[in-house]
Amino acid sequence: MTPTTENPALDCWYLTGATAVGKTSVAMELARRLDAEILSLDSMAVYRGMDIGTAKPPAELRRAVPHHLIDVVDPDEEFSVAQYRELSFQAIRAIRDRGRQPLFVGGTPLYLKCLLRGFFDGPPADWDLRNEILTELETVGSEALHARLTQVDPVAASLIHVNDTRRIVRALEVYRSTGEPISHQQMEFEDGVPADQCRVFVLRRDRDEQRERIERRVDQMFDDGLVEEVQGLIDGGKQLGRTARQAVGYCEVIDYLNGKHDLAEAVELIKARTRRFAKRQRTWFRGLGECRFIDIGPDDNPAAIAERIATDPQAGLS
Incomplete structure (x- = not known):
């Protein structure tokens, strides 16, 4: 799909940033100022029953502002x-x-990029080839398969985490079926519009403060019943699919329930993985020229942050 000036997403508002940066509270204030409805920009919030681990806005907020x-x-x-x-x-x-007004809120950079620039969907799935690669994955593991991707498409490999097996398999499938790296085919969609021609605001905090917020959020998720949520999905017959299982926290809790590690280890694994995820998010946002960064501190009030965004001199663009 080719980017077009008729893209209805270019004229929307966007509030994004790394996980646990504080998007939800600012979003509610901003939505009221803009008379906006919120659209989730989160690849895991699309899944029913995965509420605690994906930090979905609570029901009372969704009643106050349509989501x-x-x-x-x-x-x-x-x-x-x-x-x-x-x-x-x-x-x-x-x-x-x-x-x-449409206001997108969330932290999935790939979703943000596909809305602003379009995306390369690639050739149709070659299931024989894909199954061959999946067999390789079972034999050699994700690190070795990621290393093979690095050899044929180092650009794609640099953007795909070693544990993101779905995207590794797809990138290898595209290369082996077309003879061309998927990253080369995606270059058509690398040019975005200047930041002063769209309304993409990225909340950003000091690294140490961000780390503390992540650790508090993970502890809170367990206090809120993350283990029980995952157990309930399993008991209800809702085995997580390949994509849903990639949500930070869920595969670690499943491993805990299967006896692969104890609860304390699961908590620390989730904290470490969330920190790595936040680092990759920040890298993505720096690479998107559409983004405008809003630096915030521990004492900044969500209402004041929302006011800064809503009254940005360039936000009144047509």
Whole structure:
């Protein structure tokens, strides 16, 4: 799909940033100022029943301000970037028909990029080839498969985490079926619009403060019942699909329930993985020229931050 000046997502508002930066509280204040409805920009919030680990906004906030693109599919179903983009465009048009502003809120950079620039969906799935690569994965493991991707497509490998087996397999499949690295085919979509021509605001905190917030959030998730949530999904027959299982926290809790490590180890593994995830998010945002960064500190009030964004001199662009 080729980016177009008719892209309805270019004229929306975006509030993003790394995990645990404080997007939800600012988003609620900003939505009130803009008379906006919120669209989730989170690749894991689309899954029903995965509430605590994905930090979905609580029900009272969703009643106060309409939210969209949350609880779209069951966790045993696959959900693609193409599906997300299509549903987003439908929601944008419906919100505008109601005379309100669309405000995207969340921290999935790939979703942000696909909305702003389009995306390369690649050739149709070659299931024979994909199954061959999946067999390789079972034999050699994700690190070795990632190393093979590095040999043929170092650009893609640098952007894909070693444990993101779904994207590693897809990148190798595209290369082996077309003879061309997927990263080369994606270059068509690398040019974005200047930051002063869109409304993409990235909340950013000091690294040490961000780390503390991540650790508090993980502890709170367990206090809120993350283990029970995962056990409930399993007991209800909702085995997590390949994509849903990649959500930070869920695979670690499943391993804990299967006896692979104790609870304390699971907590520390989730904290470490969340810190790495936040680091990759920050790298993504720095690479998107559409982004404007809003530096915030521990004493900054969400209402004041929202006011800064809503009154940004460039936010009144047509």
